[in-house]
Amino acid sequence: MKNNCSYAPLFETKKAKCSLIYKLYSTSIFVSIIFIWLYRATHENGKLGLGIFAAEVWFGLYWILTQSLRWNRVYRNTFKDALSKRYGNDLPAVDIFVCTADPELEPPMMVINTVLSVMAYDYPPENLSIYLSDDAGSDLTFYALLEASSFAKHWIPFCKRFKVEPPSPEAYFRSESDQFEACQHEYLASIKKLYQDMENRIELAKKLGKTSKSTLLEHKGFSKWDSFSSPGDHDAILQILIDGRDSESKDIEGYRLPTLVYLAREKRPQHFHNFKAGAMNALIRVSSEISNGPIILNVDCDMYSNNSLSIRDALCFFLDEKKGHEIAFVQFPQNFYNITKNELYGGSLRVISEVEFHGLDGYGGPLYIGTGCFHRRDTLCGRKFTKESRFEWKENSLNRTKENVTDLENRIEELASCTFEQNTHWGHEIGVKYGCPVEDVITGLSIQCLGWKSIYFNPKTKAFLGVAATSLDQILVQHKRWSEGDLQILLSKYSPVWYGFGKINFGLIMGYCTYCFWSPNCFATLYYSIIPSLYLLNGISLFPKVSSLWFLPFAYVIVSETLYSLGEYLYSGGTALGWWNEQRIWLYKRTSSYLFAVIDTFLKFVNYSKTVFVVSAKVSDEEVLRRYKDEKMEFGVNSPMLFILSTLAMLNLFCFIGKVVKAMASKGSGFVDGAMALQILLCGVLVLINLPLYNAALFRKDKGRMSSSVALKSALVALSLCTYGFL
Ligand SMILES: O=c1ccn([C@@H]2O[C@H](COP(=O)(O)OP(=O)(O)O[C@H]3O[C@H](CO)[C@@H](O)[C@H](O)[C@H]3O)[C@@H](O)[C@H]2O)c(=O)[nH]1
Numbered sequence: 048m049k050n051n052c053s054y055a056p057l058f059e060t061k062k063a064k065c066s067l068i069y070k071l072y073s074t075s076i077f078v079s080i081i082f083i084w085l086y087r088a089t090h091e092n093g094k095l096g097l098g099i100f101a102a103e104v105w106f107g108l109y110w111i112l113t114q115s116l117r118w119n120r121v122y123r124n125t126f127k128d129a130l131s132k133r134y135g136n137d138l139p140a141v142d143i144f145v146c147t148a149d150p151e152l153e154p155p156m157m158v159i160n161t162v163l164s165v166m167a168y169d170y171p172p173e174n175l176s177i178y179l180s181d182d183a184g185s186d187l188t189f190y191a192l193l194e195a196s197s198f199a200k201h202w203i204p205f206c207k208r209f210k211v212e213p214p215s216p217e218a219y220f221r222s223e224s225d226q227f228e229a230c231q232h233e234y235l236a237s238i239k240k241l242y243q244d245m246e247n248r249i250e251l252a253k254k255l256g257k258t259s260k261s262t263l264l265e266h267k268g269f270s271k272w273d274s275f276s277s278p279g280d281h282d283a284i285l286q287i288l289i290d291g292r293d294s295e296s297k298d299i300e301g302y303r304l305p306t307l308v309y310l311a312r313e314k315r316p317q318h319f320h321n322f323k324a325g326a327m328n329a330l331i332r333v334s335s336e337i338s339n340g341p342i343i344l345n346v347d348c349d350m351y352s353n354n355s356l357s358i359r360d361a362l363c364f365f366l367d368e369k370k371g372h373e374i375a376f377v378q379f380p381q382n383f384y385n386i387t388k389n390e391l392y393g394g395s396l397r398v399i400s401e402v403e404f405h406g407l408d409g410y411g412g413p414l415y416i417g418t419g420c421f422h423r424r425d426t427l428c429g430r431k432f433t434k435e436s437r438f439e440w441k442e443n444s445l446n447r448t449k450e451n452v453t454d455l456e457n458r459i460e461e462l463a464s465c466t467f468e469q470n471t472h473w474g475h476e477i478g479v480k481y482g483c484p485v486e487d488v489i490t491g492l493s494i495q496c497l498g499w500k501s502i503y504f505n506p507k508t509k510a511f512l513g514v515a516a517t518s519l520d521q522i523l524v525q526h527k528r529w530s531e532g533d534l535q536i537l538l539s540k541y542s543p544v545w546y547g548f549g550k551i552n553f554g555l556i557m558g559y560c561t562y563c564f565w566s567p568n569c570f571a572t573l574y575y576s577i578i579p580s581l582y583l584l585n586g587i588s589l590f591p592k593v594s595s596l597w598f599l600p601f602a603y604v605i606v607s608e609t610l611y612s613l614g615e616y617l618y619s620g621g622t623a624l625g626w627w628n629e630q631r632i633w634l635y636k637r638t639s640s641y642l643f644a645v646i647d648t649f650l651k652f653v654n655y656s657k658t659v660f661v662v663s664a665k666v667s668d669e670e671v672l673r674r675y676k677d678e679k680m681e682f683g684v685n686s687p688m689l690f691i692l693s694t695l696a697m698l699n700l701f702c703f704i705g706k707v708v709k710a711m712a713s714k715g716s717g718f719v720d721g722a723m724a725l726q727i728l729l730c731g732v733l734v735l736i737n738l739p740l741y742n743a744a745l746f747r748k749d750k751g752r753m754s755s756s757v758a759l760k761s762a763l764v765a766l767s768l769c770t771y772g773f774l
């Protein structure tokens with residue numbers, strides 16, 4: 048290859064290895080699906096037969112969509128040495144946004160650990176600014192951040208000197224390596240002591256409540272809370288805690304510190320605040336007047352940095368001479384540190400991270416998923432793509448006049464006011480989009496529709512680690528929000544189908560659709576987990592006999608897709624039991640979260656309900672946590688979703704038992720009935736997968752058990768469905 052010798056690429060892209068084998072396999076499944084459809088089209092299936100046909104057409108079409116995520120996977124690799132060689136320390140300014148919303152669900156200690164971890168990036172501090180958005184306007188969080196700004200003076204030089212990884216103090220002390228030599232132990236111990244003292248002060252402040260806290264610490268910032276009435280009703284509070292412009296802001300070893308800013312945007316009951324999207328947009332504006340970094344990284348407050356080199360990784364994409372100018376954002380996977388071995392709740396999003404997003408990347412780039420994502424500021428603000436445009440990060444730097452910090456704060460506070468966005472394009476053409484529970488996905492899609500590419504970068508050392516949900520209820524609520532948001536995108540002006548058509552690769556449209564069609568999956572899944580079992584109980588066959596040739600495509604699809612999905616899961620680093628658990632949670636999400644997502648979307652369309660954003664708890668009480676670690680499912684919450692799950696489980700149990708009893712009455716001949724084989728299998732698998740639920744309803748004594756009223760009610764409903772549902 049003839050290459051301009053001065054050009055050294057900063058990243059490389061590799062195609063997935065066994066893609067030909069995969070394509071052959073995938074074709075064979077496709078052919079079998081056609082046969083299944085043919086079978087349905089040419090056979091009578093009783094009075095509910097149309098339903099099963101529809102369900103299988105749906106599953107087949109949906110399966111086709113999911114192929115886009117597997118067909119063309121690519122893998123990226125960066126050359127950070129080449130980056131350093133070319134640019135040295137002459138690197139673009141990077142602004143990091145951390146969002147928090149509730150000091151109860153997101154404890155300030157966790158928030159500042161995330162903040163400290165991103166302050167410790169291996170990056171020139173004068174080019175690094177960290178902004179914490181606090182949607183709760185909590186003085187406790189502010190206090191914690193203030194403490195963190197002092198602790199950072201010790202922590203950052205410590206990290207740099209010993210190349211500390213992960214650079215979050217809590218995570219580091221938790222993993223406690225023995226890389227330290229005896230003489231360094233003292234240093235480590237002193238840092239640890241400083242950290243614990245800080246933690247104690249913050250815990251104390253939490254106990255003492257508001258007033259005594261301000262006496263604890265004299266800082267002008269606290270006066271801002273004088274006019275504060277509630278988290279939903281207060282002035283904007285902007286405090287620059289470390290002013291990076293000031294050459295006097297130094298750590299204990301005399302090195303410059305990154306800028307650190309606290310922002311609680313103004314909130315008023317009469318102004319809708321648009322959740323995280325609103326917070327992000329306020330941050331974009333405020334930061335543009337303080338540091339105006341051309342690169343923006345945003346993380347959720349639980350997503351600490353696990354690798355101090357990630358910024359440099361991301362820059363390898365943006366600064367690549369040949370391809371950098373077309374890249375709008377670089378998305379890292381969302382990984383979690385609290386995943387148990389067999390991940391009971393499928394919380395690791397394993398297959399999505401290890402397989403599916405690589406597939407999206409092959410067709411133009413992954414979705415923006417709201418955390419662990421580096422953006423170009425200009426594209427985030429709606430700049431269109433042209434082939435000639437370069438990434439002009441050098442001209443972006445702000446005229447750093449020596450405006451006094453308080454003047455600066457006062458001058459730009461209005462950028463975070465409730466009324467600033469009135470009659471502007473913020474939330475529509477500019478910034479993160481409003482009106483969708485997954486504001487990030489719709490924002491990323493519209494950026495791609497402007498002609499930009501995105502990159503999925505999934506390095507071996509995880510770049511960010513957060514907290515995965517630790518109870519069934521939490522995971523179901525989270526997936527309801529996601530699947531509801533994705534469905535709303537499908538139906539919105541920015542639908543990948545009509546808005547994306549012709550603008551982004553067709554494979555990418557299909558990829559988006561797999562997520563956008565998550566929730567409508569509920570119908571086919573509900574059908575499949577109710578009707579065949581009821582038919583089984585009533586002795587009516589819905590599938591071809593074992594002896595029939597039509598049985599083959601069914602058997603082939605069932606066996607090979609099961610093995611394939613197991614293989615894919617193991618390949619993604621999971622365990623076999625983890626895969627089994629994943630199947631359960633797959634079923635539970637589809638029959639509860641997704642159903643409610645569809646219902647809520649419908650209600651929103653007829654203007655009956657409003658978008659809500661239920662913030663996920665990042666702490667759970669000790670008992671719940673212990674059960675989570677023991678991988679015992681949490682059924683203790685009394686919710687409509689749980690009721691549905693339990694009813695379905697009971698129904699299948701009754702049908703299965705009913706069938707066994709009937710078979711015994713006819714001396715076993717009914718059970719080994721070739722015509723019923725697939726229904727017995729389906730119902731049997733549904734019973735097996737629900738074993739933890741039966742256990743929770745009948746035998747468990749701990750607080751995670753299912754309350755007897757839920758168990759009884761669902762059993763009664765299931766029983767009446769078995770008795771009358773067939774009429
Ligand atoms: O009014 C709000 C609500 C939430 N948040 C923050 O948004 C982040 C994500 O919220 P969380 O409750 O943790 O939701 P998850 O389901 O864990 O978040 C995933 O899904 C969201 C979209 O539903 C994305 O925005 C997130 O980045 C992504 O991690 C957190 O840092 C919150 O503090 C706000 O700043 N303001």
Ligand SMILES: [Mn+2]
Pocket residue numbers: 347349513514663
């Ligand atoms: Mn989260």
